[in-house]
Amino acid sequence: MKSAAATIALLCVAVTVDAQVRPVSPRDSAARADSIARADSIALVRELEALQRTEEDTTVPPPMTPGPPTVSSRLLPDISAIGDVVGDFSPSGSTIEGGRRFEIREVELALGAAVDPFFRADFILGISDLEGIAVEEAYVTALALPWQLLAKVGRFHMPIGKQNTTHRPELQTVEYPHVIQRFLGPEGGKGTGLWFSRIFAPFGFYQELQATVVDHLGEAEEGEELEATEPSNKRIGGLGYSARLRNYWDLSESANLEVSASGATSRRTQPILCAGAPACPGVEGIPGINARQSLIGADVTFRWRPLQRGLYKSFILQGEYMRQLNESDPPVPAEFGVATEFVGPRRNVSGAYVFTRYQLTRRTHLGGRFDWIGEDDSGDAGSLRAASAYLQFFPSEFSKLVASYERLMPGGGGDRVNRILLQMTFAVGPHRPHPF
Amino acid sequence: MLRALAIALAISVAAAVPADAQASRTSKKLFVVTTTTDLHDIAHAVGGNRIDAIHISEGYQDPHFVEAKPSFILRLRKADVFAYVGLDLEVGWMSLLVDGARNSKIRPGGSGNLDVSRVIPVLDQARGKVDRSQGDVHPLGNPHYWLDAGNGRRIARLFRDRFSRLDPGGAAVYAENTRQFEARLSAAERAWAPLLARIKGKPVVAWHTSWKYLAQYTGMNIIGFMEPKPGVPPSPAHLTGLIGTIRRTGAKVIVMEPFYDRKMADFVAARSGAKVLILPPSVGGVRAVRDYIGLLRYDIEQLANAL
Numbered sequence: 185m186k187s188a189a190a191t192i193a194l195l196c197v198a199v200t201v202d203a204q205v206r207p208v209s210p211r212d213s214a215a216r217a218d219s220i221a222r223a224d225s226i227a228l229v230r231e232l233e234a235l236q237r238t239e240e241d242t243t244v245p246p247p248m249t250p251g252p253p254t255v256s257s258r259l260l261p262d263i264s265a266i267g268d269v270v271g272d273f274s275p276s277g278s279t280i281e282g283g284r285r286f287e288i289r290e291v292e293l294a295l296g297a298a299v300d301p302f303f304r305a306d307f308i309l310g311i312s313d314l315e316g317i318a319v320e321e322a323y324v325t326a327l328a329l330p331w332q333l334l335a336k337v338g339r340f341h342m343p344i345g346k347q348n349t350t351h352r353p354e355l356q357t358v359e360y361p362h363v364i365q366r367f368l369g370p371e372g373g374k375g376t377g378l379w380f381s382r383i384f385a386p387f388g389f390y391q392e393l394q395a396t397v398v399d400h401l402g403e404a405e406e407g408e409e410l411e412a413t414e415p416s417n418k419r420i421g422g423l424g425y426s427a428r429l430r431n432y433w434d435l436s437e438s439a440n441l442e443v444s445a446s447g448a449t450s451r452r453t454q455p456i457l458c459a460g461a462p463a464c465p466g467v468e469g470i471p472g473i474n475a476r477q478s479l480i481g482a483d484v485t486f487r488w489r490p491l492q493r494g495l496y497k498s499f500i501l502q503g504e505y506m507r508q509l510n511e512s513d514p515p516v517p518a519e520f521g522v523a524t525e526f527v528g529p530r531r532n533v534s535g536a537y538v539f540t541r542y543q544l545t546r547r548t549h550l551g552g553r554f555d556w557i558g559e560d561d562s563g564d565a566g567s568l569r570a571a572s573a574y575l576q577f578f579p580s581e582f583s584k585l586v587a588s589y590e591r592l593m594p595g596g597g598g599d600r601v602n603r604i605l606l607q608m609t610f611a612v613g614p615h616r617p618h619p620f
Numbered sequence: 621m622l623r624a625l626a627i628a629l630a631i632s633v634a635a636a637v638p639a640d641a642q643a644s645r646t647s648k649k650l651f652v653v654t655t656t657t658d659l660h661d662i663a664h665a666v667g668g669n670r671i672d673a674i675h676i677s678e679g680y681q682d683p684h685f686v687e688a689k690p691s692f693i694l695r696l697r698k699a700d701v702f703a704y705v706g707l708d709l710e711v712g713w714m715s716l717l718v719d720g721a722r723n724s725k726i727r728p729g730g731s732g733n734l735d736v737s738r739v740i741p742v743l744d745q746a747r748g749k750v751d752r753s754q755g756d757v758h759p760l761g762n763p764h765y766w767l768d769a770g771n772g773r774r775i776a777r778l779f780r781d782r783f784s785r786l787d788p789g790g791a792a793v794y795a796e797n798t799r800q801f802e803a804r805l806s807a808a809e810r811a812w813a814p815l816l817a818r819i820k821g822k823p824v825v826a827w828h829t830s831w832k833y834l835a836q837y838t839g840m841n842i843i844g845f846m847e848p849k850p851g852v853p854p855s856p857a858h859l860t861g862l863i864g865t866i867r868r869t870g871a872k873v874i875v876m877e878p879f880y881d882r883k884m885a886d887f888v889a890a891r892s893g894a895k896v897l898i899l900p901p902s903v904g905g906v907r908a909v910r911d912y913i914g915l916l917r918y919d920i921e922q923l924a925n926a927l
Contacts, residue, residue, distance in 0.1 A: 301729060303721075325719070332697060383693060383722070390690040432690040437678070438887070440689060491681040492879050546853060546881070573892040580852065581712075582752055614713045620688045 261297030261305075264613025268292065268353040273604040279592075280605070281370065282314050292320065292353055294613075295431040302328045308351070310371075320351070321374065336379035341372055342401065343379070343394040343428040344446045345504050346483040348372045354610045354619055356500075356541055357574055358588045362555040363506050363535030367479055368401075375401060375424055398424040401450040401477075410472030413517050416451040422474060424450035449478040454528025456516055464520045475514035475528055481506035498543040505536040534558040541574070545612045549576040559595060566595030572603075583610040650787055651902065653699040653726075655710050657903040658766040659736060659775065661912040663703060665801040666779040670790045676717075679904025682879045683709055684756075684851075688716035701787060702726035703779070706737030707763035734782055739774045740765045743832050764830035764901065767918055769805055769916055770838040776801050785792025799906065808913045815924035822927045823869040825894065827876035827885065830901055838920060840927070843869045846885060854884055866892035873897045873926045876904055897926050 268290045272278040278285050282348075289312060296306040303324045305462035311318040323338030341349050348364050354369055359365065360372055375398030383392045396547040399426040401419055416422045433441045453472040458464035464471035483504040490497055517524070535558065543553035551574040558567045572590035581587070590603040652673040654660040667673060674695060677686045683705070696702060696717055702725075704710050718726060725732035742761030750759045765771045780798040784791035784886035820839030826832075827846040835842045844865045848858040865871075866888070874885045874896050885896045899919045900906045909915045 298728075327719070327722075327727060328724050329722070334719075334722050347645070383690075383697065383720070385694050390694050392690070394641075430690070434689065434691050440691075487687075489687060491678050494685060494687075494882055495682055495879060580752070581756060615756075616706065617688065617714075617716045618712045618714075620690075620716065 259297075261295045262614045264294045264611060264616060266290075266292040266294075266351075266353045266609055268609045269608045270358065271606040273606065275602055275604070276599075279601060279603050288313060290353065295614075299324060302326065311538070315414075323379070332382060332384075334381045337377075339374055339376040340379055340396075342368070342375045342396060342398070342426055342448065344368065344373060344448050344479060345445065345481050345506060346442075346485055346502060346591075347504065350619055352380065354550075356551060356576070357539070357553060357572070358586055358605045358607045361504065361537035361539070361553065362557055362568060362570055363504065363537055366533075366535060366557055367506055367508050373401060375399070375426075377424070390430070392432075393429040394426075394428040394430070396424070396426045398426075398450075400424050400452065401426075401448060401479075405501055409469055410453040410455055411467050412453045412470035412474050413473045414474070416453050416474045422451035424448065438490045439486070439488045441487075443482070444484075445480075445482045447478070447480045449476065451475065452477045454514070454526065456564065457525045457527055458520050459522040460525070464524070465522065471520075472528075473514055473516055473526065475526070476511040477529075478509040479506060480509065493601045496543065496546050498541075498549075500539070502540070503538045504537065505534070507532060507534045529560065532561065533560045541576075547578045549578075550574070553575065566597070568595050569593040581615070582612070584608065626641075632893075648787075650700045650783060651698055652701040653696055653702065655686075655704040655714065655925050656766070658912055658915065659703050659705065661903045662772060662775050662801070663701075663779050666776050666794055666911070667734070667783055668793060668797050668799050670787060670793055671773050671783065677902075677914060679900055679902035679909070680906070681876050682877070682903070684712060686710070686713045688713040688720075690720070692717050693720040696721035696726060697723050699723060699726050699732060701732040701734055701782060702738055703734040705763050705766070706735040707742065707760045708758045709763035714781045731786060734778070736775055736778060737761070737765065738765065740771050743836065744829065758850075762829055762832055765785030766912075766920070767831070767834040767835050767901065767916070769809055770837070771833065772805060772912055772916070773802055805913055808917055812917060812920045813918050818924045819920070819927055822873075823871040824923075824927070825866060825874045825888075827874070827880050830877065831875050832898075834919060838923065840923065843871055846874065846888070859884065859888055863888055866894050873923070875899055875923070877901050897922060899923070 241586060267288065269286070270280055270289045271286045272280045272284070277283075280289070290430055291311040293309045293311065294307065296304065299305050303326055305324045306321065307319075308321040310318045310601045311365055312318075319339055321338070321340050322341050323336040326335040326337070329335055341351070343349055345364065347355065347360060350372075352360065360370065364372060375396060377396060377398030378394045379394070381392060381394045383390065385391060426446065428444060428446040430442065430444045435441055451474040454475045455462065455470060455472050456464070458471060462470050479502060484503070485500065485502040488499040508529075509532050512530040514526055514528075516526055535556060537553055539551065539553040541549050543549045553570075553572045553574075555570040555572075556567060570590055570592045575587045577585045584606075584607075586607040588603070588605040588607070590605070592601040592603060594601075622888075624779050650667065650671040652667060652671050654663055654673065654675045656677055657675050657679040660673050663671065663673045676692050676695075677683045699721070702718070704714060723732075724730050727733060737760075742765065744758070744762035746757060746759040750757055766775065776798050780794045783794045787794075816838050821841055823841045823843045824835075825844045825846065826835075826842050828916065829845065829847075829850055831842060834840070844862050846854050846859075846862065848854060854862075871892075871894055874889055874894050876882065876885055876898055878895065878898050878900060882896055888894065889896045899922055900909050900915060903909055903912055903915050905915070906918070909918045
């Protein structure tokens with residue numbers, strides 16, 4: 185046994201030493217020659233190599249690192265992280281989730297790389313004190329489909345509305361608009377399933393159709409603890425479906441307009457009462473039934489950025505409207521043997537926001553937003569309204585400070601709330617594309 | 621409402637199919653998309669009437685900060701060749717366009733994906749630890765290489781070879797066009813050689829590191845930058861030090877691109893006795909500069925006159 189172990193150890197050492205000192209093998213040389221043969225301008229590449237050799241021989245100082253990156257390190261995925269810290273200085277107490285005055289709202293860890301010539305994989309993990317580690321997004325993108333199709337498989341931000349497709353730390357405001365928080369969740373709506381997209385231009389301008397099929401709408405069902413008599417996804421019709429049609433026009437070299445429409449539908453578990461109580465015979469959790477809930481909406485974005493002065497001046501005007509359509513009277517099963525009552529949302533609810541942002545200097549932007557959500561079934565007598573202003577300062581492309589004031593006016597005679605939020609986001613890792 | 625939305629989507633998709641079919645290119649010209657005007661002009665010089673070429677950024681625009689407009693995606697989806705500067709110059713927007721275009725020809729590894737930097741002897745390649753404390757650095761090297769006539773030749777030959785591979789029937793034309801381009805460039809170099817003699821060794825200040833290749837080509841000596849670190853706007857303390865450097869070295873010129881705010885350069889110039897010289901870094905950066913050779917000629921003439 186000992187001799188076998190010693191043999192293995194010797195072999196390992198031999199292999200390691202061999203790997204360290206082994207000269208370029210004929211096979212490697214052949215691969216390299218083949219690679220060069222495939223390259224453009226072989227003479228140019230060789231000329232460049234000769235130049236580099238000359239430089240290294242004469243002028244270039246020795247590298248500070250032990251040597252060039254190894255093949256394995258070059259195959260590592262892009263790794264980046266974004267920190268999102270929020271401070272709440274509201275006079276009437278903290279208004280952010282968890283009730284803290286300072287909160288590391290989220291650390292977003294992103295990894296991405298090509299899987300092979302046909303797929304690219306992206307993983308985005310959200311880490312927070314409140315939720316622990318959550319898979320924000322994890323999908324593989326099929327890049328080699330016919331008919332100019334693009335497809336994703338996994339978890340992704342649902343293409344519903346404009347701002348929902350942007351990650352929260354990359355928003356131009358501290359939080360999502362209220363209508364998105366209400367209808368899709370405070371962290372935006374996500375789904376796990378299939379995502380398809382096709383672009384076309386039958387009328388001479390850019391159009392893109394995005395469609396998804398997901399297990400259910402949202403990252404996790406709103407009333408996850410609800411227990412329905414059957415899973416909402418038991419039938420194919422109970423899955424989540426969405427479609428979005430984007431239309432884009434260049435108005436000039438500096439201005440452009442995007443007008444889009446979205447729709448989504450799914451069956452979601454909603455609460456019921458048995459004999460007036462939130463408990464039914466034979467149900468361990470809170471009883472619920474599946475009811476259809478749909479969402480339709482439209483959004484408009486106008487952007488202006490003069491090309492020559494684009495580092496210093498820009499303007500965005502954006503608006504979104506959404507309407508949530510609720511099944512008003514879903515059939516309640518009679519199997520409980522007692523009187524049951526559906527207490528989920530019955531009425532349709534609308535919401536909207538208008539957002540604008542103007543760039544004051546290279547690093548400073550001033551913005552404002554007005555939110556509105558119509559009356560719902562909560563018993564409130566009125567609708568929610570909110571007006572907010574933002575001052576953004578970008579020390580660099582990789583860090584952002586935001587000061588925000590919001591006047592929140594809940595419906596139904598609720599107390600008006602003044603919210604003062606400060607946010608800092610900071611990113612490390614490779615340069616990510618600027619959201620558009 | 622949902623039904624109406626579904627019908628509208630269905631009509632759009634149905635309308636798209638025949639229109640896309642009509643839109644398929646009937647000519648056999650190579651369709652070349654470049655990220656910058658400089659690559660566009662050289663591609664056009666090499667390709668002649670055998671290619672159709674367009675560019676994404678404009679010469680008076682900072683190529684680091686181009687918006688990834690969906691209209692660019694429409695152009696890229698039919699491209700046979702997508703030529704880009706590389707070295708992360710377009711890192712903030714290019715991947716959105718290439719991914720969005722769904723064109724396998726222009727994806728990395730595709731026959732039309734052309735990273736022009738691969739044939740360039742690159743300056744400022746990072747060695748040792750690289751992080752953002754050094755500013756918005758390009759770890760792979762300085763990407764503003766087209767402002768060196770030698771690199772212009774390399775770019776032309778690269779286009780010649782790629783176009784010849786994709787369109788073998790035009791190889792002779794591409795070779796002849798490249799030869800003519802290089803002849804024109806050589807003639808221009810002979811003409812501006814006396815100007816280079818006036819520039820060589822003269823101290824200048826530059827806003828960004830984008831002028832290093834022109835400095836290498838002309839021999840001008842960049843003794844400082846307005847930006848304390850790449851992509852970082854100047855601080856008062858940095859400017860104070862820079863004013864002292866200019867006075868000490870006798871630098872006469874602060875060179876900058878047309879897309880930067882010149883207020884701070886004017887501030888430094890007023891206190892140091894230097895002159896602000898706005899030079900186009902790319903074709904189309906000013907109206908007078910309409911091609912690649914004209915760009916080099918204009919910049920060299922302006923520098924020689926100012927120095």
